[in-house]
Amino acid sequence: MTWNGEARLAEQWGRVRARLQTEVGEVEYRTWLKQVSFAGLAGDEVVVMLPTRFLRDWVNKEYGDLIAAFWQQENPAVKRVEFRTGVPAAARPAAPDLAEPAPAQPALAPQRPETMAALDQRFTFETFVVGKPNEFAYACARRVAESPAMAGFNPLFLYGGVGLGKTHLMHAIAWELSTKPRGGRPVSVAYMSAERFMYRFINALRSQSTLEFKSELRSVDVLMIDDLQFLIGKDNTQEEFFHTFNALVDAGKQIVISADKSPSDLSGLEDRLRTRLGCGMVADLHATTFELRYSILDAKAQRAGVEVPPKVLEFLARKITSNNRELEGALNRLVAHANLFNRQVTIDTAHEVLHDVLKAHDRKISIQEIQKRVCEHYNIRIAEMSSARRARNIARPRQVAMYLAKQLTSKSLPDIGRHFGDRDHTTVMHAVSRITDLIAQDAAFAEDVELLKRLLEN
């Protein structure tokens, strides 16, 4: 580990904090970020600490990306931010610049307009991997970035589960619009989370500057609000948003919204707002498929300049199915590990480094679940999974179930055998190799197994 010039780092941290403060506003900063302390730089990883586990997890989840982005802008050597629990020795009284953030320094960071949250440089159209589950949303996003406020695409409403790429697409639109102005005048874009919108609105109310707030928002060409579901139950803010929304649409400006559900499913939002949200283009990001996960991993590994064997990519794409954020996190960890120890990435290192992640995922698919699905699919009784019968129409599905258990869980061969009427681990091994062969030989069978796999994964 190399711990770099401490004074310089402390200074950079001061600026990162100052930017965080400006970015999220006073209330949010005091509630969550004030307690973050800087512990050092290890390799390309900044280590920060929080006094409790809850705070650590919360700040990591809510502000991890922002903190990392600001660090990267301060210090290009930083690739990741690691969140730990505790109070670093260096942050105790001796280091005053760590205790209080330095005042904002507009001279150092070009002052962003208040309406613009930091955009992640990695979130562009170029780095977005397109596949079946997201091609429609991607096409819509492209369209809006090309010609904002086109009929039929206003508002653009993107929705989907966590980590499927909503924020990535929104940043991509914002980058495209703000860096490639068309028709002489640059397009002014306001991008912020719904949470931020609320805090700004509340602050404006408090400081009696709602008029400024309103006119500022209404002066933009494109308004983008991320994670709109946050406004559920926040009636005043919803009301304000509704008026802003209408004013902008009436003035022919583009609105882009993201949320975790479709407008009609966002119960808790006012009806009139829901109706308006659904008036333009609604595009959803579906759960990822194996193919998309594989392509994303492949693209990210290439970008990181690390050779990851296809077998490992496949392994990760099969095992980590929840969302792209986790997938990316797993790959990053693997890559960091490989760099740190100067070792090649293999299935074994993947197992070792990602032990906890893989375990968490395993819990999601049980052998019982696999057996149930397989039996449903082949229309046989669940008891046959453990029975001694060897008729082909029973034995084959049983082998498929064993194969899937091997692929989708991290149970050992003897363990799997036990779930199938106490069969020996060699029987399981045989089943796995038999099914592997059949998949290679018989396309229809391969498709069948793939289908089962997907059903189980999603």
Ligand code: ADP
């Ligand atoms: P959401 O906002 O939907 O929760 P994000 O946009 O934050 O998800 O995506 C989570 C992570 O996964 C980001 O690092 C993002 O770059 C990455 N990601 C998601 N979808 C894709 C994709 N199609 N191609 C490349 N990276 C993706």
Ligand code: MG
């Ligand atoms: Mg998001």
